[in-house]
Amino acid sequence: MTATAVYSLLNKKENAHEDPIYSCVWTRTIDTDDPKKSQDYLVTGGLDNLVKVWILENNRLELLHTLEGHCMAVVSVAVSPDGHIIASSSLDTTLIIWELTSGFKVHEIEMGGTDVWKVAFSPTGTQVVSGSHTGKLTVYDIVKNNIDRILDTRGKFALCVAWSRSGQYIASGSVDGAVHIFNAAQGMLVHTIQAHTQLVRSVHFSPNSKLLLTASNDGFVKVFDVASGSELRKTSFKAWVLSARYSPDGSVCVRQRLLITMTVPMTDKRVLCVTVPVVASCARHRSRRGC
Template identity: 40%
Template sequence: MFELLRKEDMAHEGSIWSCAWGRSIKKKSNHKDHHNGEGDASRDSMDVEEIEEVEDFIVTGSMDNNVKLWNYSDNKLVQKNQLDGHCFGVVSLDINHDSSMIISSSLDSTIRVWNAQETKLEKKIEAGPLEVWTVAFSPDSKNIIAGSQNGKINVYGTESGVVESTLDTKGKFILSIAYSPDGNYIASGAVDGIITIFDVASGKLVQTLGGHAMPIRSLCFSPESNLLLTASDDKHIKLYDMKQATAVATLSGHESWVLSVAFSPDSNHFVSGSSDTLVKVWELKSKSCVHTFREHTDQVWQVKYNPDSNKIVSVSDDNSICIYSQDVPPSTQENNSTNDYDEL
């Protein structure tokens, strides 16, 4: 059920801190001929059938200053292109909802917007003088949010590259940031272990959540936007009920900092990566670890699921990319959105 499918050693010349899994769908026309009884093809009897070509790709960002695109097919990773331009390490990446755009942020204080299909730079956003440690697309791709060490979240227009609004957490260094999939909330995690939740429509701070004792390296909403998952240097993962604004579970198992967490798109599992070099898969309903991967030799900076919830990618300070399988039971595939508050 769980296995390593591919390990790409020395995928970058430096530590890999960020990754994202994208999927492009291209429609092609296929012409089908109908023949008459005498074997002649008639132009009038020709049907046009649309075929969808699905292409999975992975994006990685490294302390070697580079962003790389990898095509993933038949358990093979093939580098498609390298996106040059950043002057210092790339610390955060995101792919928009239809996998047409990529954003990267760097210690060079810039955000770059890339065309994923043409693998070219669309826009460079000067976000300085402060470094940009974390970025994310809005669900509709119209905005980019960025967090920095001054405790403020800048909301940029994707097309304009201009700051449209600023959300002040009134806190410390922001290490992690996330949009809720329904577009209603923005969450951030800070170096002091505090989580802030903003209402997108009003721009107001609506919740401040505690519970972690150390920096929050990663956070993400569930696909239904009802749960928030957080990862911290205190070695714990916490699960928050957004409606009640309370922690409903604290999960332990890692032996060091938890650097990344990600929900599966079907909401049934989540995955975590840690500086203990481990990648752990957790079942949401039971709130228990169901598998541990031990393929990396250094700390794991980021983990992500593919759109089908059956594969995971992880990146590490050991300069490698690992891809794992996670079989999704048929019953799970048929009932994708059953995890609600009552089941926790």
């Protein structure tokens, strides 16, 4: 089934970057003085060396910050669980930490020539994991500024990574279409899945950590059961899909179908906000926020 048959377009921002967009993150911050107040943001990174922060309100995107600091393409952006810190990685082998609301650069980490590709925060927000051309995943402590541990996929270039909200799992996607799932605490490889026919651009866990969303150059977005490694659903697009992510408020159960709200940065410089139904029962894949 093609995406034109199953998604509803919430917003489209033309020419969001001057060059193609490599990464996109949807996040939400909560007002500490009034927990009932929240603000949604999109953070994008592109081949123009820039990180951009967008306010998403009433289905409209407005630019808040343009963050300059990388001298080559930004290949990944990630946001801490509390929504206040951004990590961006670049082909210039640097990892930069930013404050989201102010746009202030907190610090810059030089990785010494090591390829730093996609990055993802731990649930505590104190660590990030990155993939590399060796197929190994490196976990960095951004507070202590050192390497905590290394996970070996025994595979090819790990282009993308994700850390589950439960903290139990780390997932990666490789250039050969394989997806690897690790037990984060034990450092043990749990599943190796031949998920796609071309390189995997992004992997992302559902809020309840039970589902894994993947996107690939083969034009498919797929959903896998984390416990079993089995494929639950796939949706096709007419172009490379560079990123697909669950919305921060999780999945909504409608007529015994899960609706994924995700942002999809495309190779033609657009950012699409879409909803895609995933066939699954409420009882089996109930979100922690409920259905």
